[in-house]
Amino acid sequence: MKRGYTRPALALPQPDPGVLRKAQRGDERAFNLLVHAYEVPVFNYVLRLVGDRAMAEDLTQEVFLRVYQGLPGFSLRSKFTTWLFQVTKNRVLDELRATERRPRSACALEDIPPLEVLDAPFERLEAIDALWRAVEELNPDLKMALLLRDVVGMAYTDIADSLEITLATVKWRIYKAREEVQVSLAREGITFGAPAAGARAVEAV
Numbered sequence: 001m002k003r004g005y006t007r008p009a010l011a012l013p014q015p016d017p018g019v020l021r022k023a024q025r026g027d028e029r030a031f032n033l034l035v036h037a038y039e040v041p042v043f044n045y046v047l048r049l050v051g052d053r054a055m056a057e058d059l060t061q062e063v064f065l066r067v068y069q070g071l072p073g074f075s076l077r078s079k080f081t082t083w084l085f086q087v088t089k090n091r092v093l094d095e096l097r098a099t100e101r102r103p104r105s106a107c108a109l110e111d112i113p114p115l116e117v118l119d120a121p122f123e124r125l126e127a128i129d130a131l132w133r134a135v136e137e138l139n140p141d142l143k144m145a146l147l148l149r150d151v152v153g154m155a156y157t158d159i160a161d162s163l164e165i166t167l168a169t170v171k172w173r174i175y176k177a178r179e180e181v182q183v184s185l186a187r188e189g190i191t192f193g194a195p196a197a198g199a200r201a202v203e204a205v
Helices: 017-024 028-050 052-075 080-098 122-136 140-152 156-163 167-187 195-204
Strands: none
Touching: 017 052, 017 122, 028 052, 028 080, 028 140, 052 080, 080 140, 080 156, 122 140, 122 167, 122 195, 140 156, 140 167, 156 167
16 A cells, blocks of 8 residues: 555554453454554654665555564553564664665655645745755754654654653653754744744644
């Protein structure tokens, strides 16, 4: 299935506990419900991290394979989405280390948020394309924190758990990522809204 980027309006919900327990026992239908619920946000996150659609498709499949294999040992005392994005983070980091020296293709315009830009002037499309190029230039630590917040829609505390870092570190990384994106856009003469909102440029699209 072809997936595109869509910005979540709300934070990810947790799965139904009954469905999750069935999936842990190997119920294929229950596991497919989990995949259906979370494959798009996982794919969006991975796509923005690796910058390549085909690679993101493959990595998303591998993430859910790891989830399937790890579900029997998953503790229901933890949030499923936190654990899911821990698995995702680890698989993506493995891939980024393995392909560190290879050039990565940029995301195509079709991967840009569609809802508010379908009828936007060409200059707006160019600005959003520049924004995502700026995000792609961030180092992986900053990019992961920023995307979990602004693309996946996770709470700061859940991001800290997913990335296995402190809450203070999460806040600093997101602040620093937004700052670097804003500086990069400013070099191209691009702003999103008022200067006071500049640090939240990614959230504006």
